[in-house]
Amino acid sequence: MSEERPQRIVIAGGGTAGWMAAALLLKVLGRAVTVTLVESETIGAVGVGEATIPQILHLNRILELDEAQFLRATNGSIKLGIEFVGWHQPDDAYMHAFGVAGRAVGIAPFRHAYARGKALGHRADFGAFSFNEAAARALRYHPQAGGGAIPHLVQAYHFDASLYAKMLRQQSEAGGAVRVEGLIDSVDRDGSSGDVTALVLQGGERVDGDFFIDCTGFRSLLLGDALQTPFTDWSHWLKCDRAWAAPCAKGGPFRPYTQSIAHKAGWQWRIPLQHRTGNGHVFCSEFMGDDEARDVLLANLEGKPEADPRLIKFTTGRREDAWSHNVVALGLAAGFMEPLESTSIHLIQSGMERLLKLFPGGEDNTRRRDKYNELTRIEWERIRDFLIGHYKFNKREGEPFWDACRAMDIPATLAEKVELFEESGTIHRDDDELFTEEGWQQLFLGQGIEPKSWHATVDPIQESELMKLLDIISSAFAARAQKLPTHEEFIASITQKEPA
Ligand code: FAD
Numbered sequence: 001m002s003e004e005r006p007q008r009i010v011i012a013g014g015g016t017a018g019w020m021a022a023a024l025l026l027k028v029l030g031r032a033v034t035v036t037l038v039e040s041e042t043i044g045a046v047g048v049g050e051a052t053i054p055q056i057l058h059l060n061r062i063l064e065l066d067e068a069q070f071l072r073a074t075n076g077s078i079k080l081g082i083e084f085v086g087w088h089q090p091d092d093a094y095m096h097a098f099g100v101a102g103r104a105v106g107i108a109p110f111r112h113a114y115a116r117g118k119a120l121g122h123r124a125d126f127g128a129f130s131f132n133e134a135a136a137r138a139l140r141y142h143p144q145a146g147g148g149a150i151p152h153l154v155q156a157y158h159f160d161a162s163l164y165a166k167m168l169r170q171q172s173e174a175g176g177a178v179r180v181e182g183l184i185d186s187v188d189r190d191g192s193s194g195d196v197t198a199l200v201l202q203g204g205e206r207v208d209g210d211f212f213i214d215c216t217g218f219r220s221l222l223l224g225d226a227l228q229t230p231f232t233d234w235s236h237w238l239k240c241d242r243a244w245a246a247p248c249a250k251g252g253p254f255r256p257y258t259q260s261i262a263h264k265a266g267w268q269w270r271i272p273l274q275h276r277t278g279n280g281h282v283f284c285s286e287f288m289g290d291d292e293a294r295d296v297l298l299a300n301l302e303g304k305p306e307a308d309p310r311l312i313k314f315t316t317g318r319r320e321d322a323w324s325h326n327v328v329a330l331g332l333a334a335g336f337m338e339p340l341e342s343t344s345i346h347l348i349q350s351g352m353e354r355l356l357k358l359f360p361g362g363e364d365n366t367r368r369r370d371k372y373n374e375l376t377r378i379e380w381e382r383i384r385d386f387l388i389g390h391y392k393f394n395k396r397e398g399e400p401f402w403d404a405c406r407a408m409d410i411p412a413t414l415a416e417k418v419e420l421f422e423e424s425g426t427i428h429r430d431d432d433e434l435f436t437e438e439g440w441q442q443l444f445l446g447q448g449i450e451p452k453s454w455h456a457t458v459d460p461i462q463e464s465e466l467m468k469l470l471d472i473i474s475s476a477f478a479a480r481a482q483k484l485p486t487h488e489e490f491i492a493s494i495t496q497k498e499p500a
Helices: 015-032 056-062 066-075 110-119 132-135 161-174 221-226 292-297 344-357 366-390 402-406 412-424 435-448 463-482 487-495
Strands: 008-012 034-039 077-079 080-087 093-097 155-159 178-181 183-188 197-200 207-209 211-214 231-233 242-248 258-263 266-272 277-283 308-312 316-319 327-328
Touching: 008 207, 015 034, 015 056, 015 161, 015 344, 056 183, 056 344, 066 155, 066 161, 066 487, 077 487, 080 132, 080 266, 093 132, 093 435, 132 463, 161 412, 178 258, 183 221, 197 221, 211 221, 221 327, 242 292, 266 292, 366 402, 366 412, 366 435, 412 435
Parallel strands: 008 034, 008 211, 034 178, 080 258, 211 327
Antiparallel strands: 077 155, 080 093, 183 197, 197 207, 231 316, 242 277, 242 308, 258 266, 266 277
């Protein structure tokens, strides 16, 4: 016997989160539900969020978005990883490149061969064994670049998020979503269950529903204000609490990667789009004033600013339960972690995919809700740990912000991971953890954490053979990368625009 499921789904808020939720609901559940989305042009969306991670390809596939059309519509570009400039020492840089590094030796991931080679005196950086990094540094890309002994490139995208939301809105409205323009004034709740029954708009109009998705951004009108779900504050670990954001004209090379450049009390993003570069300076107000932070941003643009810098204030952390009563929050309404690893849009996607998997039924949703909240908490905490690692393991001595980050205590989950890696080169990931072993390894090595040992499988390899293997892999990746079209040429070919 099938249960009586909620049919009228109401989404509060129409930023990236709201329209992603609407598009996915309609694609997956079709006519099993009705979708109504309420948003207010007076309030508008946060208007930042331009870098993604490879999981976005999965979302685009579910939504049946054609890549060329998507890149054209959003002024998008390719992202092969993130370059971290000055995070370890002020004058060094490393990359968190997507994809697999090197070649596994038996059951041991490549990093064990790399660690032994390094101990024997091989001088190449780990990045030389990532084909993604080789292509990124050569400013080149082609989807069929890999093959034979060369791994395939793994990409994500940079895009104009407001154009992406517009695209998803068109798709959702064509699929039957009803958009209501209006300012949500209050939330009605059932007297006995406490469930939300309707959004009440300024002027008195009611939008009734069976299940509600809170996408109201930092306001968190349903999960936060109405249901009073407690907020767990992580700002003692992730100390930055403000960002200046400003687009500028294209200036430097058309990089197929994001840059994250450390500054005195925070860091700056550079995100290359087809028509401009997105920039922002994320900083900690305890260690730098707003005016100085804005000046740092303006002094580090590669082109003329195209708008006045905009200040965005935030508190890092998350709502303890992302699903409470008959409300799930997505996007900024569920919480926020700074965009250091471009994870926010992914968290909307995974939150929505999880909701679709555990979609509510009629009477009792306790188990589904508890599982949803448990999996969501784990996902957020593992990402949090990854971000904390960038700060904790810096060597920027003598700069008060960075000194404070080095001195802080870290979560036990992160400490355990680091200790295991230092001892044996092993990286343990939980099943649903977002970042790959390569990701963790690049973070650890980039931040100066070296393993003292490696897996026994690589011991029998003769020293000369191991050195030769490392040379062959790194030179083959570099040589193949040089043969690819430039990022500029690839984007021009796919969007049918002339290279700039
Ligand atoms: P918003 O965009 O704020 O949308 C909120 C919606 O709610 C709007 O439609 C608004 O009209 C509506 N609303 C609010 N109150 C009411 C009301 N009373 N009545 C009616 N409607 C209402 N993410 C990434 O993945 N990559 C990045 O590179 C990245 N960079 C970021 C940089 C910064 C500085 C910040 C702050 C965030 C960044 N993010 C990034 C996060 C990303 O911007 C958000 O996850 C994404 O835009 C989703 O936002 P949202 O839809 O939750 O909220």
